[in-house]
Amino acid sequence: MVRALATVRGVALVGLRPREVRVEASSSPGLPGLRLVGLPDAAVRESGERVRTAVQRQGLHWPAERLVINLAPADLPKVGTAFDLPLAIAVLAATGQVPLEAARATWACGELGLDGSVRAIDEQLPIAAGARELGADRLLVPAAGAGDAAHVPGLEIVPVADLAEVAALLRGTWTAPLPVPTVTAKAPPPPDLADVRGQALARRAVEIAAAGGHHVLLSGPPGCGKTMLAQRLHGLLPDLRPEEALEVAAVHSLAGERRADDPMPRRPPLRAPHQVVSAAALVGGGSGIPRPGELSLANRGVLLLDELLELPRPVLDALRQPLERGEVVLTRTRARVTYPASVLLVAATNPCPCGHLGNPLRSCTCRPDRIERYRARLSGPLLDRLDIQVSLRPLARAELLDARPGEATSSVARRVAGARAHAAGRWGGQLVNRDATAAQVRRTTDQRAVRNLATVLAGGGDSARAFDRVLRVARTIADLADQEVVGSEHLEEALAYRLPPVAVTA
Amino acid sequence: MSGVRLDRLTEVLVPIAAPGTDPEMLASLLAWAVRPRRTLESLRRLMRDTGAEDPVSSARWRLHIETQLREDDVRAAMPLVVPWRARGCRLAMVGDPAYPDRVADGWPDSDAPILLAMAGALPPDGPAVAIVGSRRATSYGSGVAAWLAGAASAAGVRVVSGGAIGVDAAAHRGAVGGPGGTTVVLGCGHDVDYPRPHARAGGLFDEVRAHGGTILSEQLPFAPPRAGVVRARNRIVAALADVTVVVEGGTRSGALLTASAAIERGRPVLAVPGDVRAPGSAAPHRLLAEGAAPCTGPDDLLDALGSSAPAAAPEVDGVGDRGGLPTPLFAVLAAAWPRAIPMGQIADDSGMATGAALAALTRAQVAGVVVERPDGLVLRRSPSRTTSPT
Numbered sequence: 081m082v083r084a085l086a087t088v089r090g091v092a093l094v095g096l097r098p099r100e101v102r103v104e105a106s107s108s109p110g111l112p113g114l115r116l117v118g119l120p121d122a123a124v125r126e127s128g129e130r131v132r133t134a135v136q137r138q139g140l141h142w143p144a145e146r147l148v149i150n151l152a153p154a155d156l157p158k159v160g161t162a163f164d165l166p167l168a169i170a171v172l173a174a175t176g177q178v179p180l181e182a183a184r185a186t187w188a189c190g191e192l193g194l195d196g197s198v199r200a201i202d203e204q205l206p207i208a209a210g211a212r213e214l215g216a217d218r219l220l221v222p223a224a225g226a227g228d229a230a231h232v233p234g235l236e237i238v239p240v241a242d243l244a245e246v247a248a249l250l251r252g253t254w255t256a257p258l259p260v261p262t263v264t265a266k267a268p269p270p271p272d273l274a275d276v277r278g279q280a281l282a283r284r285a286v287e288i289a290a291a292g293g294h295h296v297l298l299s300g301p302p303g304c305g306k307t308m309l310a311q312r313l314h315g316l317l318p319d320l321r322p323e324e325a326l327e328v329a330a331v332h333s334l335a336g337e338r339r340a341d342d343p344m345p346r347r348p349p350l351r352a353p354h355q356v357v358s359a360a361a362l363v364g365g366g367s368g369i370p371r372p373g374e375l376s377l378a379n380r381g382v383l384l385l386d387e388l389l390e391l392p393r394p395v396l397d398a399l400r401q402p403l404e405r406g407e408v409v410l411t412r413t414r415a416r417v418t419y420p421a422s423v424l425l426v427a428a429t430n431p432c433p434c435g436h437l438g439n440p441l442r443s444c445t446c447r448p449d450r451i452e453r454y455r456a457r458l459s460g461p462l463l464d465r466l467d468i469q470v471s472l473r474p475l476a477r478a479e480l481l482d483a484r485p486g487e488a489t490s491s492v493a494r495r496v497a498g499a500r501a502h503a504a505g506r507w508g509g510q511l512v513n514r515d516a517t518a519a520q521v522r523r524t525t526d527q528r529a530v531r532n533l534a535t536v537l538a539g540g541g542d543s544a545r546a547f548d549r550v551l552r553v554a555r556t557i558a559d560l561a562d563q564e565v566v567g568s569e570h571l572e573e574a575l576a577y578r579l580p581p582v583a584v585t586a
Numbered sequence: 587m588s589g590v591r592l593d594r595l596t597e598v599l600v601p602i603a604a605p606g607t608d609p610e611m612l613a614s615l616l617a618w619a620v621r622p623r624r625t626l627e628s629l630r631r632l633m634r635d636t637g638a639e640d641p642v643s644s645a646r647w648r649l650h651i652e653t654q655l656r657e658d659d660v661r662a663a664m665p666l667v668v669p670w671r672a673r674g675c676r677l678a679m680v681g682d683p684a685y686p687d688r689v690a691d692g693w694p695d696s697d698a699p700i701l702l703a704m705a706g707a708l709p710p711d712g713p714a715v716a717i718v719g720s721r722r723a724t725s726y727g728s729g730v731a732a733w734l735a736g737a738a739s740a741a742g743v744r745v746v747s748g749g750a751i752g753v754d755a756a757a758h759r760g761a762v763g764g765p766g767g768t769t770v771v772l773g774c775g776h777d778v779d780y781p782r783p784h785a786r787a788g789g790l791f792d793e794v795r796a797h798g799g800t801i802l803s804e805q806l807p808f809a810p811p812r813a814g815v816v817r818a819r820n821r822i823v824a825a826l827a828d829v830t831v832v833v834e835g836g837t838r839s840g841a842l843l844t845a846s847a848a849i850e851r852g853r854p855v856l857a858v859p860g861d862v863r864a865p866g867s868a869a870p871h872r873l874l875a876e877g878a879a880p881c882t883g884p885d886d887l888l889d890a891l892g893s894s895a896p897a898a899a900p901e902v903d904g905v906g907d908r909g910g911l912p913t914p915l916f917a918v919l920a921a922a923w924p925r926a927i928p929m930g931q932i933a934d935d936s937g938m939a940t941g942a943a944l945a946a947l948t949r950a951q952v953a954g955v956v957v958e959r960p961d962g963l964v965l966r967r968s969p970s971r972t973t974s975p976t
Binding site: 282284439470471473569573 | 783
């Protein structure tokens with residue numbers, strides 16, 4: 081005798097990319113037992129025991145028959161505890177306790193407790209977003225943390241607290257309450273730019289970087305305020321838009337950095353990994369399906385790398401491609417995963433091994449050839465991605481005490497928002513000037529000024545990338561001045577944002 | 587008499603022997619020098635011991651050497667000729683007409699090198715000044731060295747230094763284009779690329795040769811820049827110059843060796859005062875304490891040269907040229923001159939809008955009014971119309 085085959089749908093995540101998983105259950109006469117097939121990992125394999133106990137404890141019936149459950153497609157590895165709930169529903173449907181039709185139309189995720197309660201999982205948000213992407217219009221999620229999934233637009237979220245509720249829901253005898261979307265985090269006021277005394281050059285650089293999304297290299301002796309400036313730069317960035325917040329939260333959930341009942345982020349992330357970070361921790365990695373690294377956790381925000389030149393060479397090289405493409409591609413034997421990595425990189429470094437080159441208060445004890453070797457570690461291609469390069473100077477104590485407070489973050493942030501609006505209007509979407517190509521920028525630049533720039537740079541032996549870098553920064557400077565066309569004064573200022581030479585050349 | 591044949595070695599040495607230098611004597615000297623545990627230094631002692639007071643006709647020491655030479659030595663000396671010839675060197679032995687008189691002065695009781703390999707033009711006899719100092723030069727040190735060297739060279743005075751990075755390089759660069767020219771004394775052999783940034787194609791040494799300057803070394807072509815050898819060449823720097831100026835240096839700086847070599851030869855030593863807090867001021871300040879004359883500008887230098895110096899030429903072109911620099915920026919740069927000042931500080935101190943200040947500074951750099959240094963920007967020329975900084 082052949083019984084009906086029950087199907088329920090779940091979502092497996094390969095990185096952030098969702099794959100539909102059909103949970104098929106079939107019950108037939110034979111020795112009582114449960115067989116789980118379809119590349120389950122350890123957590124999924126144990127799922128059988130949890131589901132059986134949970135079903136029985138909820139007063140539902142567990143068949144004294146042979147049960148086979150298949151997770152299709154069978155070649156896709158399944159990890160985690162999110163399949164407990166679809167598995168339980170499939171069993172209930174296969175044994176006739178809930179209608180087969182209702183089960184077939186159901187997408188579900190969630191972990192089961194032995195008492196039959198449905199428990200929240202960290203990946204609820206990316207699974208909900210994935211289900212929507214796969215065409216689901218309704219998703220059963222654990223009641224705890226359902227408010228998180230409710231942020232996904234166009235998807236009906238059904239919060240369920242235990243298996244009895246699930247059974248009643250599918251039989252049509254119970255209606256779930258509407259989920260309440262979690263609140264967006266209240267951000268404390270960011271560290272204020274007004275705290276930075278003097279340092280007009282650095283303040284200006286930070287403003288331009290925030291407006292154009294340009295990567296920044298801050299070079300200066302220890303204690304001159306590099307980290308302080310990076311925090312202020314972060315404070316100048318606009319709040320995340322809802323879809324950006326969703327993307328940020330999804331990546332953080334996936335990395336296990338965020339619980340399902342945590343509030344939705346409002347501010348862009350600021351990540352500052354320690355300088356002994358490994359390449360894997362920075363770009364992402366791990367066995368099986370690689371997990372997102374710091375680059376992706378800083379997506380849509382700021383990645384602060386202190387002591388850039390102390391980072392090992394492989395780590396520096398690993399940075400290049402993600403910075404160029406705004407995403408990280410990790411290839412493993414089992415999977416090829418893409419994570420977003422649209423970051424604003426703030427790199428800080430000492431100007432020389434001893435740190436005092438250019439410090440008027442202390443003399444540098446490094447020989448020029450050692451400085452040259454130190455500087456050479458910043459490979460050309462990486463250096464050329466750092467659009468704005470500023471050399472900071474330490475302030476004398478008198479300057480620190482005397483200087484008037486600088487312009488406050490709130491007023492600079494208004495200019496930044498204005499410039500970002502100009503860029504978005506020009507390039508379309510939400511693009512910033514960092515994303516613009518040189519050709520695009522050149523079309524909005526005064527032609528005579530471009531020719532002059534070419535002459536100046538050709539004399540200095542700079543690369544074509546350096547040319548593009550200056551153009552992009554000049555575009556942002558013009559945007560901050562509400563100018564449609566990039567003029568020579570903007571190019572001239574942009575040229576100033578690069579590090580001084582290592583040795584005396586004239 | 588061992589009967590070693592020096593003919594072939596002599597033959598290849600003919601084109602690289604300086605005018606007036608005997609190739610056959612050169613051949614026996616080189617064959618001696620390549621023997622294991624033999625150096626030019628030990629030969630110098632040997633020559634003194636065998637009583638070769640008159641090196642031009644020292645048949646006795648030649649005989650002495652040749653009795654000890656073997657065929658192997660002569661063969662081993664052959665490869666030395668190739669790099670010397672490739673670099674256009676000419677060789678002269680102490681006492682030869684092409685060997686600088688100032689260096690040979692006092693031979694054989696002085697420590698003059700026996701052999702000099704000279705690339706570029708042979709050093710002329712005119713007035714010369716040694717400008718030496720630390721490799722770890724500050725912007726101030728490099729700036730002053732270049733300033734003094736520029737003025738000396740403009741006045742027809744040759745500038746001698748050790749070819750190292752830092753102060754030496756600034757002195758050579760300051761002098762290289764002028765009528766006085768410059769002489770580099772290497773701390774290694776001609777075929778060793780050291781210091782690399784200067785020895786590479788198109789580097790400082792190429793520039794010196796192209797402008798009629800001289801690069802000389804007392805070492806065999808492959809000699810590496812060992813510390814002792816590098817320090818020993820300082821005596822040649824001092825010997826080549828009428829006056830020695832120490833610009834910057836720490837307590838153990840090689841510049842102090844140059845100064846004591848100059849004092850031994852009874853030549854004046856000047857020292858440039860520096861920042862009393864800076865470690866790089868230790869050497870000049872110690873010399874000042876010991877009685878060296880202070881050098882506060884090209885006038886002091888030319889005065890010390892005395893009658894041997896031609897009249898000082900006034901500093902020319904572009905003095906005080908603002909090159910379109912806005913007044914507040916010019917004022918900040920002029921106040922700091924000849925020190926470089928970080929761009930950030932110029933922006934702060936000028937009180938101008940940051941963007942406008944940066945754009946103006948870029949324009950001034952393109953126009954050549956302002957020069958960029960590792961530690962900031964500096965006016966190319968003295969902001970006042972005199973030759974000394976205000």
